[in-house]
Amino acid sequence: MIRTILAVIVGLLAAMATMHLFEFGSARLYPFAPGTDPRDPVALAAHVAAAPLSAMALVVAGWVVGAFDGGLVAALIARRHRRGAALTVGALIVASVIAVSMMFAHPLWMTVAGLLLPLPASWLGAFLIARPERATA
DSSP states (O other): OHHHHHHHHHHHHHHHHHHHHHHHHHHHHSOOOTTOOTTOHHHHHHHHHHOOHHHHHHHHHHHHHHHHHHHHHHHHHOSSOHHHHHHHHHHHHHHHHHHHHHHSOOOHHHHHHHHHSHHHHHHHHHHHHHHHHHHHO
16 A cells, blocks of 8 residues: 555656656747746736647646656556556646646636546556556466
């Protein structure tokens, strides 16, 4: 049980690192206007509303790739509950998408993608880890 909890924590850290890398790439594509405080929710909402499709797609890709690699890492570490650990990472990412969407408006397609794609991505990460076990059993 402790190993599974550790797997979820490490998987979530891996997912967060990946999501931050993608968000950094998005910020490089579409930087904040000079003098804008990115900690101000109003300024952040205005920035997201004006962002080009490529910048927003990169953020969504970060959510999906983060769920995949977080799920993969969690499945690698967990022994007994590989799929459960991976899906927990995906569910936590979905919860974070909900929280961020409640803080400031995103385009509808971003929110829908953020709700639908992380769980299958984290499941795929666990599936890829579980495959060798079936082959050797």
